[in-house]
Amino acid sequence: MLTVSYQALYRVWRPQTFADVIGQTAITQTLKNALITGQTSHAYLFTGPRGTGKTSVAKILAKALNCEHLVDGEPDNTCEICQAINNGSLTDVIEIDAASNNGVDEIRDIRDKAKYAPTVARVKVYIIDEVHMLSTGAFNALLKTLEEPPAHVVFILATTEPHKIPATIISRTQRFDFRRITAQDIVTRLQQVLDANGATFEPQALPIIAKAAEGGMRDALSILDQVLSFSDNHVTAAAALDVTGGVTTSQLGSYLTNVSSRDIAPALETVTSLLDQGKDANRLIEDLIDYLRDLLVYQQAPDLLDELELGLMDDHFKTLSTDLDPEQIYRMIGILNQTQQQLKLTSHPEIYLEVATVQMGQPAPAPVAASEPSETVDQLTKQVQQLQQQLQQLQQPTAPAPKARPAAKPQRKRHLNKAKIYPILGAATKHDLNDLKGIWPDLLNILSVTKRAMMNISEPVAASADGVIVSFDYDILVERAMNDDDLMVELKKGLQQLTGKQPEIVLVQTDEWPVVRKQYLEENGAPQTASEKPAEAPVVKTITDMFGSDDPNVTIKND
Template identity: 65%
Template structure:
């Protein structure tokens, strides 16, 4: 007899044999026991998760002469005939190649005839989403008013492509991906049955590569067995799946952690030279980094099956990498994974990614490069602390300190930027900016945060905000830093939901600037008294002197 693939030999024959779909099999068994089965079912889920197998078991259960606790006995003539594919009352149709209106009309015409041998005529339509619109319409009438002796079982990997009118006339069951632990247990059962020895870690490699599909796992196991009939080894499993051993991944990441880019590049070249697939290699690296991240936050969530792939480097790397570094590395690898689909030179992109991973994060490098700014921020903080201590003691601040804070004569006031903001400024806008100001500062880099920490918003309009600094030297530095000013405006726009201009002013200059604006612009015309009272120009005056009628507002 010709060799049969493992997934065919060990296909489940009863509901109890189905792996990882307990909720579905229990529901179907209970419906069979209570004689409350439906006329149409829709089985959805990824490939290799048991949709067709459960459909065949259900077909047997509906026709079995000796049904016991919802399970077919597999010994009666009807069960045997269904297992052999010789019962004409169970019809399997591949919708990928029979997707026309004529094929579905033929099913509709034949469905009204009673079963010849069994008690129920069962139609299993696989990949039903491949049917044409006309075919779905032809099927709809039969599903709406089916003959009593007919059951339809529709299977698909893409339920979103099925019309809602079809779905609403079926009982839908969603098959989930099978866990790696369940796949490993099933493979252990099969290998024990065939009396073949194996490495537990090799089975975990296969289960991980199967991505939740039992059929895929057994197909890979078939290939691994071809390497050596007597024993399933880790090396054979890695060769078949194109993956890398955990020890090699750990060694690579160890070089990355040490910023030894040359050694990391050498490891990548060795892996690719040994035949490892670039795409699988990135998947394995992302999986390894994910385990590091999860282990740092909740070690208990890294279960025993996942820990089977851990190596001697694992726990050391959990201490060397910070979460921010792991996020950055996963992002780089995800970007590289997308680039691999568009290139014939995967080694090139892997090498570029390795160089990126080996570089320190920008957040870590910035403080060292901005030592002067950091020192300045520390000095300012000390001065502020000393000033606060003096004020608490009742001692006035010394004159030199006041002189130091005075703006230099050469510091330019940008009236063309400040005045439009003052013209539309409101208290509501200023309070809104103050509310988000801490969030805005947290979005900046460390040196920029240090510089902006001693600033505060003093006026705001729907289009901009005026920010005051105590020291004019910081204003010059900030205005000269294009990246900082751009970042402030962009981040403020995100937080406020609209574009905002940011203008800087020296703290002691601000009262004079505001006063000069009032002098130059005056109040609105007397013909609009209400608008004048509400104007941001008049409001500060009325707040100060009140709204008594003896106050007269005049235009210059």
């Protein structure tokens, strides 16, 4: 029987304490301070690029919340709970992949189980990875738990795409944004890993790996794993380039030198040779853009380039930084950027790379020189002067000619359905209206995109237990909404989901609402007698029930 004992480097070197986390000092220090002072939150949101430590920090936080011997906010990793979390056997720390568990039923199951106290640990921790993959219904189910969480539960949500998470969820969490790890920090970590494993390396190889990782430590360790296997436990620059598909700085410098000197033939040969070696066309363009960016920075502010980038400079780089002016570099970057977009739509990248090479080697178009005003310009100038004179004549006051009175525009028919509006007004209360306004943003989020766009300028103005009156700013939208059966179905289903009821929905135009409200009060309010106190008059009671006695728009006045 074959047993697999080897573990990938990114698993072996996963951080086990906050101090082990690379490049996220602000986040780890904040969490440690919260643990020391006992001011931890019930819900956290970790956002940032892949491989920057979101899940690792979530597990460390879960250990710290339950560690039996917490020291300065750090878990000891020796107590039973820490060891159980490390080997994944503690049932009170639950990891969920939202990409495959994104339905309402899964989140409702979490909500139901969260009510029960933890079996061993002090705090039950739910770590939901890629939380942006949850459906709209699942987010609504999760929102209910985040609003009123049990005291023994902590939620840690992780995502690479925070813009896909509803604002109602984000507002109920403490958000931490993980940043890309710098190339220098990645190189330092890779050196530690290689030294611990007794592997040898060329100093030029590690920056190549760090650059290819694009700020992700997990990606850097995975690439290092491949390079070690490829080069028999010795990391070389050549092996790193082969694994990452990168190009040496010397090759990039030679190519750009040929292009800038308009020696196109050897530049085209370089492109063909690199693609024949299996280099990725997109990666080649990215490397060229990075190289040109370094040229610009070196020309304007050389101190901004770090030691890694300065170490990769050669004679080509120094020559190009002198020979190329910024305008030429801007033009080359623009051509490469356009080519990169075109590569997404083709299966023959070599053609576009060759075209870009020829374009960059061509002289920049000469600026159009300013010429003397032509005959056409003179004619246009005269015409403008004539038009200005005519305009002045027209603006002079003259006796007004009698004008026929325009026909009155037909007024749009008001959409007032008193048979439905009056029963709602009769039972309307301010409490029902406030409750409805509280869930109105969530109701709009449930709607489809097109329906939500129509309802964004709507507002509930009255509500009872069985009915809702909604006003629109524009009369035409009232008509469209009333005739949109799908919209009314979505609204009722949304209210059913959020309140457990499907009230009658009546739409009015904003300008019509005060009119119909006044008509209702006139038709249903009883006259006040001398023996009645103002607060006891039926019409006053009706108004205060609907809008509240503390409403600034309601004034009770004794005449």
